[in-house]
Amino acid sequence: xxQIRVEKTASRGIVVEKVYMYLEPDLTPATGTIxxxxxxxxxxxxxxxxxxxxxxxxxxxxxNEIFAAHLEIANDFMLQDGVESKIKDSKSNVEQAxxxxxxxxxxIFASMDDEYMKxxxxxxxxxxxxxxxxxxxxxxxxxGVLTEPVVVMAKDMYPSDxxxxxxxxxxxxxxxxxxxxxxxxxxxxSLGIPTxxxxxxxxxxxxxxxxxxxxAGEGIIVVKPxxxxxxxxxxxxxxxxxxxxxxxxxxxxxxVTKDGKRIYLCANVGNVQDIRNALPMNIDGVGLFRxxxxxxxxxxxxxxxxxxxxxxxAAELASQxxxxxxxxxGGDKELSYYEFEKEENPFLGWRAIRISLDMKDMFKEQLxxxxxxxxxxxxxxxxxxxxxMEELKNAKALxxxxxxxxxxxxxxxxxxxxxxxxxETPASVMLADEFAKEADFFSIGTNDLTQYILVVDRGNKKxxxxxxxxxxxxxxxxxxxxxxxxxxxxxxxMCGEMAGDQKAVELLLDLGLDEFSMSAGSIDYVREQxxxxx
Amino acid sequence: xxxxxxxxxxxxxxxARPAATLAKTAAPFxxxxxxxxxxxxxxxxxxxxxxxxAIKCGTEITVECDGEDEAEALKTVVEAIESGLGE
Numbered sequence: 161x162x163q164i165r166v167e168k169t170a171s172r173g174i175v176v177e178k179v180y181m182y183l184e185p186d187l188t189p190a191t192g193t194i195x196x197x198x199x200x201x202x203x204x205x206x207x208x209x210x211x212x213x214x215x216x217x218x219x220x221x222x223x224n225e226i227f228a229a230h231l232e233i234a235n236d237f238m239l240q241d242g243v244e245s246k247i248k249d250s251k252s253n254v255e256q257a258x259x260x261x262x263x264x265x266x267x268i269f270a271s272m273d274d275e276y277m278k279x280x281x282x283x284x285x286x287x288x289x290x291x292x293x294x295x296x297x298x299x300x301x302x303x304g305v306l307t308e309p310v311v312v313m314a315k316d317m318y319p320s321d322x323x324x325x326x327x328x329x330x331x332x333x334x335x336x337x338x339x340x341x342x343x344x345x346x347x348x349x350s351l352g353i354p355t356x357x358x359x360x361x362x363x364x365x366x367x368x369x370x371x372x373x374x375x376a377g378e379g380i381i382v383v384k385p386x387x388x389x390x391x392x393x394x395x396x397x398x399x400x401x402x403x404x405x406x407x408x409x410x411x412x413x414x415x416v417t418k419d420g421k422r423i424y425l426c427a428n429v430g431n432v433q434d435i436r437n438a439l440p441m442n443i444d445g446v447g448l449f450r451x452x453x454x455x456x457x458x459x460x461x462x463x464x465x466x467x468x469x470x471x472x473x474a475a476e477l478a479s480q481x482x483x484x485x486x487x488x489x490g491g492d493k494e495l496s497y498y499e500f501e502k503e504e505n506p507f508l509g510w511r512a513i514r515i516s517l518d519m520k521d522m523f524k525e526q527l528x529x530x531x532x533x534x535x536x537x538x539x540x541x542x543x544x545x546x547x548x549m550e551e552l553k554n555a556k557a558l559x560x561x562x563x564x565x566x567x568x569x570x571x572x573x574x575x576x577x578x579x580x581x582x583x584e585t586p587a588s589v590m591l592a593d594e595f596a597k598e599a600d601f602f603s604i605g606t607n608d609l610t611q612y613i614l615v616v617d618r619g620n621k622k623x624x625x626x627x628x629x630x631x632x633x634x635x636x637x638x639x640x641x642x643x644x645x646x647x648x649x650x651x652x653x654m655c656g657e658m659a660g661d662q663k664a665v666e667l668l669l670d671l672g673l674d675e676f677s678m679s680a681g682s683i684d685y686v687r688e689q690x691x692x693x694x
Numbered sequence: 695x696x697x698x699x700x701x702x703x704x705x706x707x708x709x710a711r712p713a714a715t716l717a718k719t720a721a722p723f724x725x726x727x728x729x730x731x732x733x734x735x736x737x738x739x740x741x742x743x744x745x746x747x748a749i750k751c752g753t754e755i756t757v758e759c760d761g762e763d764e765a766e767a768l769k770t771v772v773e774a775i776e777s778g779l780g781e
Contacts, residue, residue, distance in 0.1 A: 229714040232741040236717070239742060268746045277748050280710055284742070432705070466752040469705050 161389060162365065164381045166356045170345035172377035173354030174397040175332035176390055180310035181368040182301050182321070187292045189255035194247070202247045202254040209258075209294040210234060213287065224323050234287050239265065254295055262288030279339065286318035303330065311372055313363060317344040327351045332374055334359050334381065356381065407684040411442045415690045417669060423690050426481065426677035428655055432470060435477045438680035441687075445481025445538070447603065447677020448655035449474060451526065452488050460497055461522050467529035475537030482537055483603065483653075483677075484530050485582065486523070486555075488512045488544040492619070507611070512545035517554055527562040534574035541579045542603060547587035552598055555579075580650075584608040589637040592644035602645045603677070606656025610634050629658045635667065642672045653677055665689035695760040696768050704778040707751045712779035713744040719774045725761025727771055738771060 194202055213234050221227035233239065242261035246252040252260065262284055269281040293300050303312065303324040311332035314321070322344055325333075333348050338357040348355035354376035366372060366383050373382040373393035382389055415423040426447030427438035431454075435446060454462050454470060475482045490511025494500060503509040516523040533539050543555045556579055566573055580601035583589060585608070596602070606629050611618045613634050616627045628634075638654075645652035653675030658664045660678030662685050668676070669690065676686055704712055720727045720738040727738035731753055737743045738757070749755065757775070759767040 225711070229710040229741065232714040232717050236740050236742045238737065238740040265742050265746070272746075272748055274748055276706075276709060277745070280745060283710065463752060465701075466750075469703070469751050473705050 161386050162383050164359065164362065164365070164383065166359050166379040166381060168339070168356065168358045169376050169379055170333075170338075170355040170357045171348040171353055173332070173352070174376070174393060174400050175311055175354050175374045176371065176385075176393045176397060177309050177311045177331045179366050179368060179370050179372055180306065180312050181363070181366075182303065182312050182314040182317070183363075184289070184301060184315070185293070185296075185298045187289060187296065187298075189259040189292070190253055191256070192253060193251040194253050196251070199248055199251070202257070203244055205254045205295060206240075206243050206247070206258065206291075209254075209291045210240070212294045213290045216290065217287075220323060226323070230283060230287060233284060234290075239287075255292065258288060258291050258295065262291075275339070282316065282318055282338075289318070306330070311374065313366060315363065322347040325351065325353070327353055332376070333357075334362055334374070336360060336363055407688060410687055410691060411440070411684065413687075413691060415444075415687050417690055417693050421669075423669070423673075424481075424651075424653070424675040425683055425687055425690075426483075426653070426655075426675055427478075427680050427683065428677050429474075429680075432473050432477065434680065435474055438683070439477065441680055441683040443478070443680075443683065444675075445483070446474065446478040447481070447483050447653050447675055448542075449482060449484045450488070451484055451486060452493055455487060455489060455495055456493065458497070461525070464525040464529045464532075467526055468532050471529055471533030471539070472536050475533045475539050479537045481540065482533075483540040483542050483580075483655075484533075485542045485544055486513070486526055486530075487516055490515055507608075507617075513543050513551055513555060514545065516543075517551060517558075520558065524558060524562055524565075527559050528566060531559070531562055531566055531573040531577065532571055534577050535572035539574060539577060540601065541577060542582060542601075543579070544582045544605070545585060545608075546581045546595070547585045549591065549594060549598065552581060552595065556598075582655075583641050584612070584656075586612055586637070589613075589641055592641045593647065596644045596648035596650055599650065601650050602641060602652045603675075604638060604641055604652070604654040604656065606634070606638075606654060606658040609637065609656065610658075613637055629656070629661075629664070630667075635671075638668070638673075639671050646672060651675060660686060662686060662689050666693055669693055695758060696764050697756050697758040698768055698772050699754055699756050700772045700775045702749055702751055702753045702755060702775060704780075705751050707753070708744055708747070708749040708779070710741075710745060713741045715780045716744060716771070716774060717741040720767070720771055723759070723761070723763050723767035723770070725759045725764045725767045727767055728758040728760075730756040730758060 217227050217231040217234055221231050239261060243257045246257035246260055266281040266284045269277055272278055303321060306329045309329050309331045312330050313334045316335050316337040330353055333353055333355040335344060335357045336359055338344055345357055356376050373385045373389060415425045424444040426445045427443045428448040429435050429446050430450045454467060491507050530541055546552050559579060578600035581599045582605045583602050584605035588595060610627060610629045614631055616623050618627045642652045651674045654673055655677040659676040660682030665686055702708060717739055729736040729738050731747060731749050734747050736747050757768055757771050
């Protein structure tokens with residue numbers, strides 16, 4: 161028996177099943193060059209292979225749109241030119257020519273900065289494999305022939321593999337390569353198949369037909385389990401599935417406490433895809449859109465137009481509420497294209513609203529983008545790290561300036577857009593009664609608030625135990641903020657880790673919190689706590 | 695030769711599926727169709743070429759068409775890009 165720990169979970173769940181080794185036949189290209197009089201024959205071989213693959217993909221494309229793009233690649237004239245010129249000019253045999261051409265294109269994609277484009281290298285290789293198999297006259301492994309439930313183990317899985325996955329038989333997936341954004345991960349998640357990717361060396365540790373236990377959520381694989389372990393995982397699996405079914409059954413119930421208070425359950429997101437992933441949980445909106453990711457995953461300060469496109473889509477998806485936090489950079493978050501001066505205490509330094517108010521033009525690009533998106537949904541602006549009334553007033557004044565500019569351009573926006581603030585500094589807690597008169601809503605950011613109130617660095621392992629949002633000082637601060645907000649009739653939400661902590665729900669409800677915003681994975685659990693609260 | 699500027703408007707830029715849509719749109723024309731993005735010159739009929747340029751949303755590109763059906767090609771390709779390439 162051996163236990164393997166894995167860091168990348170692609171899709172959660174627990175499995176105890178037989179292993180099905182999904183390994184490729186040898187597709188190594190033949191060596192050697194060809195004679196001049198073979199050129200035409202080799203080109204014909206390629207064309208025949210291409211036609212066969214195009215036909216095969218054409219059929220697959222009818223079932224799954226991913227293959228429409230593959231079909232275009234297989235048909236691509238640059239791919240054809242590449243293969244034919246290698247046959248004609250370098251006298252490569254057809255297998256070499258296909259292999260080298262595919263490599264060239266796959267490398268272009270693999271070397272890109274963008275994670276998404278990197279993963280596309282697999283698409284190109286997928287097509288190469290198909291062509292190679294036709295040329296060699298071998299069959300590729302086929303998930304379509306499974307007859308019993310299995311855990312599929314593979315080096316990697318391509319879209320042409322995953323399309324054949326029958327979730328009734330494929331109970332789990334483990335791959336040696338691949339990332340959490342790869343096709344196999346996305347498809348496994350959408351089919352609800354427990355999956356671990358990037359498990360180095362796993363293929364040499366198991367044999368076809370052996371049983372394995374896997375807890376994908378915890379990132380554990382047990383190979384050659386003993387009887388007790390197998391039983392333990394079967395019990396865990398039954399409990400997990402029961403729990404999931406029960407929680408999913410609660411999704412259609414609005415989060416109303418037994419004493420009749422409607423609580424808003426929202427998602428914290430970093431991009432539009434996160435919103436799509438959270439929608440099935442029946443969210444009441446997005447309580448925190450972290451706009452900094454737009455800045456961090458870029459090569460320049462994103463323009464108004466670039467931001468607008470993203471915010472607009474987000475606003476349309478999260479139609480009930482989209483709370484966009486303005487740029488929260490500095491502290492531990494840096495930008496590749498902007499050099500921050502080194503600071504003694506970055507968390508006490510030039511960050512968030514302080515940067516935005518110093519770099520007004522940059523800030524206004526963002527504000528105009530948010531305002532324009534507000535014409536497409538219920539958008540709210542949220543300012544981070546406020547410590548003084550002057551900051552809030554200055555930020556709001558800049559929004560007004562931007563509104564005027566949009567009026568001059570004749571562009572639409574929500575004239576009554578709500579402008580609120582994060583409560584994450586001790587100063588904002590102490591002045592909450594004042595701020596409540598000026599802000600349209602509060603959102604308590606417990607991560608920073610806890611570390612600032614307790615003076616405990618949340619990244620320091622030695623004092624990790626002291627970092628505790630149940631510390632009475634933090635709880636009192638939260639109470640004070642909620643009371644101050646309610647006195648002025650504004651909504652008070654929370655978007656820190658605490659909002660997604662099941663153990664905190666009862667306390668926060670008692671304190672009167674109106675909105676809980678958290679990562680999507682916690683929503684089902686918090687909803688249950690709210691519904692059950694006595 | 696005819697040409698026109700257009701801004702890529704679909705949110706994810708020209709990645710796999712939009713690239714396939716664009717290549718398919720361009721394929722039936724006899725004219726050569728080139729997208730100029732910065733220093734890159736891309737064959738609109740080649741999905742591999744389009745994808746490998748990873749053109750992001752908001753990028754302004756120039757479409758150049760050259761050949762007997764260039765006017766029609768330009769109009770069709772520009773419209774396809776403006777309408778968001780099926781996204």
